[in-house]
Amino acid sequence: MLAEWTDGxxxxxxxxxxxxxxFGIAVGxxxxxxxxxxxxxxxxxxxxxxxxxxxxxxxxxxxGIMGATPMxxxxxxxxxxxxxxxxxxxxxxxxxxxxxxxxxxxxIGAAASSNALGGLIGAFSILAVMPLANNMxxxxxxxxxxxxxxxxxxxxATTSRKGRMFRAIIAxxxxxxxxxxxxSDLTGTERYTFGIEYLWDGVHLAAALIGLFAVAEMVQLxxxxxxxxxxxxxxAITGTLDGLLASFRKWKTLLRGSLIGxxxxxxxxxxxxxxxxxxYSFTVQASKEPETFxxxxxxxxxxxxxxxxxxxxxxLIPTVxxxxxxxxxxxxxxxxxxxxxxxxxxxxxxxxxxEIYSLVWALTAxxxxxxxxxxxxxxxxxxxxxxxxxxxxxxxxxxxxxxxYSIDQEINNxxxxxxxxxxxxxxxxxxYPRLPLVIAIVLGKIxxxxxxxxxxISDRDLSIFLDRSGSLTLLxxxxxxxxxxxxxxxxxxxxxxxxxxxxxxxx
Amino acid sequence: xxxxxxxxxxxxxxxxxxLILTIIYFWMAxxxxxxxxxxxxxxxxxxLIMLPVDLISLSDTKPGNWLRERMNPAAGxxxxxxxxxxxQVVAMAWVVAFGTLMFLVGIAAAVPLYIxxxxxxxxxxxxxxxxxxxAIVGLCNYLLFQFGxxxxxxxxxxxxTH
Numbered sequence: 001m002l003a004e005w006t007d008g009x010x011x012x013x014x015x016x017x018x019x020x021x022x023f024g025i026a027v028g029x030x031x032x033x034x035x036x037x038x039x040x041x042x043x044x045x046x047x048x049x050x051x052x053x054x055x056x057x058x059x060x061x062x063x064g065i066m067g068a069t070p071m072x073x074x075x076x077x078x079x080x081x082x083x084x085x086x087x088x089x090x091x092x093x094x095x096x097x098x099x100x101x102x103x104x105x106x107x108i109g110a111a112a113s114s115n116a117l118g119g120l121i122g123a124f125s126i127l128a129v130m131p132l133a134n135n136m137x138x139x140x141x142x143x144x145x146x147x148x149x150x151x152x153x154x155x156x157a158t159t160s161r162k163g164r165m166f167r168a169i170i171a172x173x174x175x176x177x178x179x180x181x182x183x184s185d186l187t188g189t190e191r192y193t194f195g196i197e198y199l200w201d202g203v204h205l206a207a208a209l210i211g212l213f214a215v216a217e218m219v220q221l222x223x224x225x226x227x228x229x230x231x232x233x234x235x236a237i238t239g240t241l242d243g244l245l246a247s248f249r250k251w252k253t254l255l256r257g258s259l260i261g262x263x264x265x266x267x268x269x270x271x272x273x274x275x276x277x278x279x280y281s282f283t284v285q286a287s288k289e290p291e292t293f294x295x296x297x298x299x300x301x302x303x304x305x306x307x308x309x310x311x312x313x314x315x316l317i318p319t320v321x322x323x324x325x326x327x328x329x330x331x332x333x334x335x336x337x338x339x340x341x342x343x344x345x346x347x348x349x350x351x352x353x354x355e356i357y358s359l360v361w362a363l364t365a366x367x368x369x370x371x372x373x374x375x376x377x378x379x380x381x382x383x384x385x386x387x388x389x390x391x392x393x394x395x396x397x398x399x400x401x402x403x404x405y406s407i408d409q410e411i412n413n414x415x416x417x418x419x420x421x422x423x424x425x426x427x428x429x430x431x432y433p434r435l436p437l438v439i440a441i442v443l444g445k446i447x448x449x450x451x452x453x454x455x456x457i458s459d460r461d462l463s464i465f466l467d468r469s470g471s472l473t474l475l476x477x478x479x480x481x482x483x484x485x486x487x488x489x490x491x492x493x494x495x496x497x498x499x500x501x502x503x504x505x506x507x
Numbered sequence: 508x509x510x511x512x513x514x515x516x517x518x519x520x521x522x523x524x525x526l527i528l529t530i531i532y533f534w535m536a537x538x539x540x541x542x543x544x545x546x547x548x549x550x551x552x553x554x555l556i557m558l559p560v561d562l563i564s565l566s567d568t569k570p571g572n573w574l575r576e577r578m579n580p581a582a583g584x585x586x587x588x589x590x591x592x593x594x595q596v597v598a599m600a601w602v603v604a605f606g607t608l609m610f611l612v613g614i615a616a617a618v619p620l621y622i623x624x625x626x627x628x629x630x631x632x633x634x635x636x637x638x639x640x641x642a643i644v645g646l647c648n649y650l651l652f653q654f655g656x657x658x659x660x661x662x663x664x665x666x667x668t669h
Binding site: 037041045163164166167169170173174176177180184186187189191192215219220222223224388390391393394395397398399401402405406409411414415417418421422425426428429430431432444447448451452 | 525529535542550558560594602622625644656
């Protein structure tokens with residue numbers, strides 16, 4: 001085993017392998033910054049390039065892109081409230097308020113270190129989880145995926161800022177309504193498409209996200225004037241080292257986020273948004289100061305970024321070990337494997353061990369190097385928060401709309417983005433949270449599809465949720481998520497009563 | 508500004524529109540086959556209960572104050588002050604105009620036109636600065652997406668149909 005590890009590492013040390021890994025990292029950071037253009041597009045574009053490469057060189061290139069994209073996405077999410085990747089939408093929640101307070105360096109530092117460490121944990125989890133992966137994948141059938149989606153929806157409500165739970169639920173329900181647009185997976189019935197062919201597959205999430213965050217934010221800034229960072233925020237970009245160290249100080253948050261990301265990656269069909277949101281929600285639940293989240297708490301960034309990069313590593317497990325690509329990105333990656341004579345599935349574990357170990361090393365290196373590059377970019381890029389928004393906003397809006405079109409070269413994506421831009425702007429203006437809407441759009445489809453599949457499997461018998469160990473565990477978790485905030489409230493109220501009594505007695 | 512039950516009319520507009528849309532959504536869900544309509548019916552019903560509560564809690568009335576205090580404190584927060592409504596509508600209209608321009612004359616031409624117009628009219632920059640920035644951004648955008656990323660930029664309705 002150790003010899004294979006070493007061989008895998010040594011195979012990466014050739015100058016061509018290092019060159020293609022570096023090229024992949026550069027491309028990954030670049031596409032990560034551009035809204036709408038993700039690792040999937042970059043890998044599709046570069047697949048023809050890999051024809052002429054050896055398997056290890058091709059894997060180094062792909063790993064470079066996959067490992068570096070989240071860091072690029074985090075930088076724009078923090079500085080401009082424009083998530084480069086859909087998963088980075090959660091990073092905006094605490095990253096952008098920090099940038100507004102002039103603490104962009106702290107936020108980017110935290111994102112960089114949690115990215116690197118989360119990636120490290122995720123990549124090495126491939127080796128730790130691989131022997132158990134079969135059981136984990138088999139454990140997750142439609143009932144469990146339905147309950148996981150319900151857990152996410154429940155967390156949307158329970159982790160919203162104080163006093164905003166009611167409106168978070170309304171936003172979540174509107175998101176679920178939007179998720180029901182398109183063909184019904186079960187009956188093939190057209191729902192709410194009004195004869196528009198573009199809506200047959202439902203609302204395009206990435207295009208909607210660009211509108212909700214990037215366009216809405218830039219329009220808001222245009223109206224307000226000034227710059228992204230508040231005028232009274234310190235001019236110098238400082239605190240990057242503090243941010244770097246924050247991931248080590250908050251190691252529990254980092255570890256929790258990485259483990260949630262690893263778990264989410266193993267389950268096919270659970271994307272990065274779900275991983276980052278679950279990690280964020282559990283961190284808020286576990287915190288002693290939940291009211292500080294959403295206002296610039298660095299733990300929010302650590303939890304999110306660690307989950308995203310850990311998920312990127314572990315989602316290779318179902319792809320490599322079983323030939324089940326859980327996401328579009330993994331489907332393209334599987335194409336690259338097959339193109340180079342590797343057959344994803346149990347045989348690959350036996351026949352291509354060296355390549356798998358090289359992949360793990362390349363992914364690890366990619367996450368770490370991308371984080372270093374992200375740190376180097378932090379200072380020059382943080383200056384963007386000082387640029388006059390009347391110049392910055394039209395440029396960001398132009399790049400965002402062209403990026404939205406570029407997702408699948410569909411002109412209707414632009415209409416989608418503008419409509420969601422208007423919705424996002426109205427939501428900001430009227431104090432409705434936007435994230436529940438996004439999470440509900442993602443989870444609504446998963447929940448509905450898996451609920452109907454569960455009912456078909458069980459012949460419409462709801463007791464199926466109690467018969468399986470996986471669904472029972474998730475039901476328990478659902479119950480805990482309902483009870484824990486209640487218990488915390490009662491405990492706080494009891495403590496306040498005791499305090500008031502003591503003060504009364506003292507007086 | 509005209510008020511209804513102690514609150515500006517404007518504050519009722521958006522939840523009111525969402526309520527009307529929800530009624531249409533729910534009504535359409537009834538017409539779907541049972542399996543396809545189940546989820547929309549549940550979502551619609553929940554929204555039909557919650558949106559009126561949200562609307563009432565906006566009002567400065569006894570039930571409104573009670574609901575705001577116990578269920579919906581966010582309804583009591585004043586809306587974000589972004590300045591005059593006209594300015595907000597104009598800023599959003601520029602984005603809509605940009606989208607329309609992309610559709611009509613194509614992406615490559617729409618980007619510099621939008622940047623120049625927006626910088627000059629919304630940002631109050633000089634024509635010289637606006638045109639130089641527009642030319643640079645337009646060129647970079649074209650090179651990046653068309654050549655760098657191999658995206659076939661939409662040529663526009665005029666070119667596509669003639």
